[in-house]
Amino acid sequence: MQTLDKDEAVEQATFDQRISDEQKIEPTDWMPDDYRKNLIRQMSQHAHSEVIGMQPEGNWITRAPTLRRKAVLLSKVQDEAGHGLYLYSATESLGITRSQMIDALQSGKAKYASIFNYPTLTWADIGAIGWLVDGAAIVNQITLQRTSYGPYARAMVRICKEESFHQRQGYEIMTVLAHGTQVQKQMAQDAMNRNWWPSLMMFGPHDSESAHSSRSMGWKIKRMSNDDLRQKFIDQTVPQIEALGLDMPDPLIKWNEERGHYDSGEINWEEFYQVINGAGPCNYQRIKHHKAAHSEGEWVREAVRSYRQKQQDKKTENAA
Ligand code: BYC
Numbered sequence: 001m002q003t004l005d006k007d008e009a010v011e012q013a014t015f016d017q018r019i020s021d022e023q024k025i026e027p028t029d030w031m032p033d034d035y036r037k038n039l040i041r042q043m044s045q046h047a048h049s050e051v052i053g054m055q056p057e058g059n060w061i062t063r064a065p066t067l068r069r070k071a072v073l074l075s076k077v078q079d080e081a082g083h084g085l086y087l088y089s090a091t092e093s094l095g096i097t098r099s100q101m102i103d104a105l106q107s108g109k110a111k112y113a114s115i116f117n118y119p120t121l122t123w124a125d126i127g128a129i130g131w132l133v134d135g136a137a138i139v140n141q142i143t144l145q146r147t148s149y150g151p152y153a154r155a156m157v158r159i160c161k162e163e164s165f166h167q168r169q170g171y172e173i174m175t176v177l178a179h180g181t182q183v184q185k186q187m188a189q190d191a192m193n194r195n196w197w198p199s200l201m202m203f204g205p206h207d208s209e210s211a212h213s214s215r216s217m218g219w220k221i222k223r224m225s226n227d228d229l230r231q232k233f234i235d236q237t238v239p240q241i242e243a244l245g246l247d248m249p250d251p252l253i254k255w256n257e258e259r260g261h262y263d264s265g266e267i268n269w270e271e272f273y274q275v276i277n278g279a280g281p282c283n284y285q286r287i288k289h290h291k292a293a294h295s296e297g298e299w300v301r302e303a304v305r306s307y308r309q310k311q312q313d314k315k316t317e318n319a320a
Pocket of ligand 1 (some may be wrong): 041043045046047049050051052053080090107112113115129133135137140179202203204205209210211212213216222226276314
């Protein structure tokens with residue numbers, strides 16, 4: 001265990017008290033090194049998820065079935081880019097640069113949500129992603145609005161509002177398909193079946209297997225456990241499946257009167273670990289595409305640097 005000198009011990013006590021009093025920790029406040037590192041890990045991975053998450057949906061922008069669907073999808077994907085930007089900026093306030101975070105993503109050191117390593121095979125996947133993936137993200141992110149780090153908590157408020165629109169647009173696509181022709185209904189069923197388990201995996205491993213949970217809960221970075229959030233998502237989503245008139249994606253889903261929750265089957269954890277460790281169906285493709293886009297964007301970053309330098313030179317000239 002790290003030993004603290006007297007000044008640090010006072011800082012630590014003040015920090016602990018602020019956490020206990022539900023006060024936010026701000027970028028200029030003293031914070032334990034491990035708190036900072038853990039936040040950088042979670043927040044940067046969250047940002048990467050938003051950015052990589054644009055790829056599966058982006059795949060359908062040119063093939064959306066109507067102009068209205070195309071405009072809505074384009075706007076949703078742009079929102080995800082915005083979420084990535086708020087989160088990268090919030091993470092930078094902890095003393096890491098954007099390029100360090102991007103390097104970690106591209107070298108495979110940093111993870112991103114495993115769900116985005118699955119392909120979007122039909123238009124119904126766009127409905128299922130909005131409904132299930134954004135739906136799962138909201139369940140988690142609502143609790144993160146109360147996370148202890150101020151910039152992260154504030155970013156979550158706006159993100160949740162936008163995710164709520166995303167979830168509704170996804171459910172609306174599913175409603176239209178589920179009440180359409182037999183083929184459309186089958187497409188909706190298939191997309192839900194394929195996206196159901198990866199959506200449940202978004203909440204992470206069981207609490208008993210979660211490496212970071214106990215410290216993150218102690219620091220109030222996380223406000224609810226992986227399993228509790230997953231259960232909350234299942235409980236709110238099963239009635240929505242019923243309302244769509246689709247068959248359950250898991251035959252073991254059953255209301256448990258005693259627990260007051262739905263029971264459900266076990267996630268394929270072997271698949272989960274394979275995907276988070278780089279061997280999912282689209283991991284290679286996602287990172288390859290990110291690297292290509294990043295490298296094509298180099299001229300923009302170059303232009304920004306050059307503009308900044310000119311502004312700086314002008315300031316120095318004027319001051320002389
Ligand atoms: N996928 O100790 P644990 C969106 C990793 S995007 C990949 O439980 P923690 C959207 C975990 O990182 C919204 N990796 O970790 C965008 C850790 O590995 P490291 C995404 C996963 O952090 C576009 C290890 O497993 N939301 O809405 O306490 C279009 C052990 O796990 C996953 C967020 O990012 C996974 N599913 O809890 C549409 C929310 N699960 O770091 C929609 C913010 C676990 O030791 N993040 N791992 O290498 C969190 O709330 C938490 O980080 C998690 C995991 C609940 C995900």
